[in-house]
Amino acid sequence: MRKLILPLLAAAFLAGAGSAARAHEGPELLHPGFSFEGVMGRYDPAALKRGFQVFHEVCSNCHSLNRVAYRSLAAIGLTPAQIKSLAAEREIQDGPNDEGQMFMRPGRPSDAYIPPFPNKQAAAAANGGAAPPDLSLMAKARKGGPNYIYSLMLGFEDTPPADVKIPDGKFYNTVFPGHAISMPPPIQDDVVTYADGTKATKEQITRDVVTFLNWAAEPELDERKSLGLEVLAFLAVLTALLYALKRQIWKDVH
Amino acid sequence: MSAYKTNNKVVAWIEERLPIFSMLQHSAVEYPTPRNLNYWWNFGSLAGFMLVVMILTGVFLVMNYTPNTHMAFESVDRIMRDVNYGWLLRYLHSNGASMFFILVYIHIMRGMYYGSYKAPRELLWWVGIAIYLAMMATGFLGYVLPWGQMSFWGATVITNLFSAIPVVGPHIVTWLWGGFSVGNPTLNRFFSLHYLFPFVIFALVFVHLWALHTVKSNNPLGIDVKSPQDTIPFHPYYTIKDLFGIGVFLMFYLSFVFFAPNFFGEPDNYIPANPMMTPPHIVPEWYYLPFYAILRSIPDKLGGVVAMFSAILVLLFLPWLDSSKVRSGKFRPIFKQLFWLFLADCFVLGWVGAQVPSPNVTLIGRFATVYYFAHFLVILPLLGKFEKARPLPASISAPVLKGGGMAAGAHAQPMEKA
Ligand code: HEM
Numbered sequence: 229m230r231k232l233i234l235p236l237l238a239a240a241f242l243a244g245a246g247s248a249a250r251a252h253e254g255p256e257l258l259h260p261g262f263s264f265e266g267v268m269g270r271y272d273p274a275a276l277k278r279g280f281q282v283f284h285e286v287c288s289n290c291h292s293l294n295r296v297a298y299r300s301l302a303a304i305g306l307t308p309a310q311i312k313s314l315a316a317e318r319e320i321q322d323g324p325n326d327e328g329q330m331f332m333r334p335g336r337p338s339d340a341y342i343p344p345f346p347n348k349q350a351a352a353a354a355n356g357g358a359a360p361p362d363l364s365l366m367a368k369a370r371k372g373g374p375n376y377i378y379s380l381m382l383g384f385e386d387t388p389p390a391d392v393k394i395p396d397g398k399f400y401n402t403v404f405p406g407h408a409i410s411m412p413p414p415i416q417d418d419v420v421t422y423a424d425g426t427k428a429t430k431e432q433i434t435r436d437v438v439t440f441l442n443w444a445a446e447p448e449l450d451e452r453k454s455l456g457l458e459v460l461a462f463l464a465v466l467t468a469l470l471y472a473l474k475r476q477i478w479k480d481v482h
Numbered sequence: 483m484s485a486y487k488t489n490n491k492v493v494a495w496i497e498e499r500l501p502i503f504s505m506l507q508h509s510a511v512e513y514p515t516p517r518n519l520n521y522w523w524n525f526g527s528l529a530g531f532m533l534v535v536m537i538l539t540g541v542f543l544v545m546n547y548t549p550n551t552h553m554a555f556e557s558v559d560r561i562m563r564d565v566n567y568g569w570l571l572r573y574l575h576s577n578g579a580s581m582f583f584i585l586v587y588i589h590i591m592r593g594m595y596y597g598s599y600k601a602p603r604e605l606l607w608w609v610g611i612a613i614y615l616a617m618m619a620t621g622f623l624g625y626v627l628p629w630g631q632m633s634f635w636g637a638t639v640i641t642n643l644f645s646a647i648p649v650v651g652p653h654i655v656t657w658l659w660g661g662f663s664v665g666n667p668t669l670n671r672f673f674s675l676h677y678l679f680p681f682v683i684f685a686l687v688f689v690h691l692w693a694l695h696t697v698k699s700n701n702p703l704g705i706d707v708k709s710p711q712d713t714i715p716f717h718p719y720y721t722i723k724d725l726f727g728i729g730v731f732l733m734f735y736l737s738f739v740f741f742a743p744n745f746f747g748e749p750d751n752y753i754p755a756n757p758m759m760t761p762p763h764i765v766p767e768w769y770y771l772p773f774y775a776i777l778r779s780i781p782d783k784l785g786g787v788v789a790m791f792s793a794i795l796v797l798l799f800l801p802w803l804d805s806s807k808v809r810s811g812k813f814r815p816i817f818k819q820l821f822w823l824f825l826a827d828c829f830v831l832g833w834v835g836a837q838v839p840s841p842n843v844t845l846i847g848r849f850a851t852v853y854y855f856a857h858f859l860v861i862l863p864l865l866g867k868f869e870k871a872r873p874l875p876a877s878i879s880a881p882v883l884k885g886g887g888m889a890a891g892a893h894a895q896p897m898e899k900a
Contacts (some may be wrong), residue, residue, distance in 0.1 A: 456740025
């Protein structure tokens with residue numbers, strides 16, 4: 229067994245070196261501790277629902293969520309009827325029809341979440357030149373993932389340090405690269421009212437929306453970790469048996 | 483080899499026409515293997531296992547992947563969300579690439595420590611290097627396929643290296659791209675080659691094994707097999723040992739797949755490729771980092787490219803650069819230490835390769851680069867002439883059976899109760 233530890237250590241070291249190597253620069257991020265972290269971590273269903281509400285009422289006024297279909301919201305507990313009416317809230321261009329005309333129709337559950345702007349240029353024009361990025365994969369597309377988004381949301385400050393100049397139409401943020409972001413601080417206390425009675429503090433809202441965005445990026449997380457535990461438990465038993473068999477077979481060679 | 487005998491009529495019928503059963507019997511069952519192989523000898527079969535996993539997951543990924551710059555990123559995302567167990571296929575494949583390299587690096591280091599490259603195994607070693615080169619190419623090509631920011635910019639940086647070649651360089655780059663920048667033709671040909679190369683690797687693995695079965699396995703003592711007493715049949719001894727190794731390895735591999743699937747990945751590759759926006763810091767996959775460091779530590783572009791390729795090609799000359807007649811590092815007191823120093827140097831290079839260049843980092847990179855080459859070109863040729871090797875045991879079975887009566891015996895007992 230001792231001989232196995234070395235290669236594993238070497239591999240772990242390699243892996244560690246890789247990630248340490250990538251951990252260059254960047255500001256300190258907050259680590260609020262999310263329910264979905266770690267081997268046993270899973271999404272908190274109530275937080276997912278609240279988080280969706282925040283996304284829907286606040287973020288979706290500027291951000292698209294192009295890779296999440298309305299139908300897939302069933303996974304966070306929305307009923308088919310809710311999904312249908314939700315999809316129908318916005319219109320989307322379709323066509324051409326038999327007369328060759330493009331037309332607008334209400335969204336359907338099979339549509340991806342309908343974006344607030346018809347195109348990137350319109351999105352940029354409405355936001356001081358910076359188009360709000362799509363949020364579907366945001367939780368995987370930044371160093372620090374969910375902790376980054378959490379810190380970004382809570383990283384707005386009204387008065388920048390004396391030596392930092394923030395251009396008009398931009399906002400000072402402690403974690404955004406360059407510190408001048410085109411997104412106005414979207415989250416304040418009570419910017420939403422939760423149906424389940426949860427107190428809507430800034431931190432709570434942020435935690436919820438980040439949970440939702442992580443789900444948007446990794447909808448498979450719960451299933452993945454549960455399956456992983458089963459597979460590893462199986463492998464542990466199998467490997468132990470193989471080891472016993474190996475000892476048995478090699479008995480007279482030693 | 484005993485003649486192949488069977489009572490099964492069907493087997494006998496096939497055997498007469500295609501001696502496949504006797505071949506299997508010969509090379510996977512009876513194949514006489516040194517009795518003293520330690521667990522470092524598991525990594526060859528593990529790498530072979532990983533190749534099969536890569537080909538299987540790859541073939542199923544292709545069924546849902548679209549090699550077009552407008553659709554590649556979305557098609558990978560659909561694999562993750564909408565294909566049944568698509569996330570599993572993709573994470574097995576992307577983490578599998580890193581695992582494959584970990585295994586092969588350990589496998590190569592094993593060969594370097596125990597002198598497995600020395601006569602009569604030079605060609606076996608060469609085929610191994612060819613496999614490694616083909617793997618590097620395959621990994622690079624594959625990383626371009628999801629068409630994220632790192633895919634695009636990594637491809638741009640690496641293909642641009644060829645422009646350093648005098649006169650024809652820029653033409654070669656245009657030819658590689660199939661255009662004047664990395665674009666749809668590039669993605670298409672990279673996809674084609676990414677599908678092709680693993681099968682080239684597969685063929686090379688056969689040649690590798692062919693050479694192996696001709697010259698037979700080296701062993702931790704590095705001495706030749708002298709009598710049947712020194713060997714045991716491959717089956718069941720090494721089949722069960724390799725299976726056990728696969729079990730342990732799978733637990734390691736799948737821990738990443740299920741619990742930290744993006745550990746080896748770059749967050750930037752979840753941003754669709756954007757030719758108008760250069761990421762602040764372009765880094766290659768971790769398995770190229772030492773070579774990337776060597777590339778960057780030479781101030782001249784062409785010189786850097788030459789140094790980078792030389793760093794791999796120097797391995798081809800290793801059998802002749804190492805002047806010692808003793809194979810195993812176990813009996814070479816100085817070599818043994820320098821081996822670990824060399825390994826540490828590779829890690830330093832890997833670290834340097836991942837850093838944003840700064841004067842200090844560059845300085846460390848240059849020292850590490852010089853040492854890397856010095857190990858092969860200065861230390862190994864000279865060391866064999868000066869180093870006094872410890873006495874070699876008379877045979878493989880001697881120290882194993884006698885429990886180590888000789889000077890070297892105490893250490894030369896690799897099959898200790900594991
Ligand atoms: C030597 C074996 C192989 C290696 C080292 C390798 C490596 C890679 C790597 C590093 C990626 C990028 C993963 C990512 O970040 O998403 C990739 C993607 C891909 N590979 Fe391979 N691969 C191998 C064999 C194959 C084979 C045999 C096929 C097809 C038959 C294949 C098909 C694909 C496809 C379709 C993708 C794009 C999907 C994706 O990005 O996940 N690969 N490969």
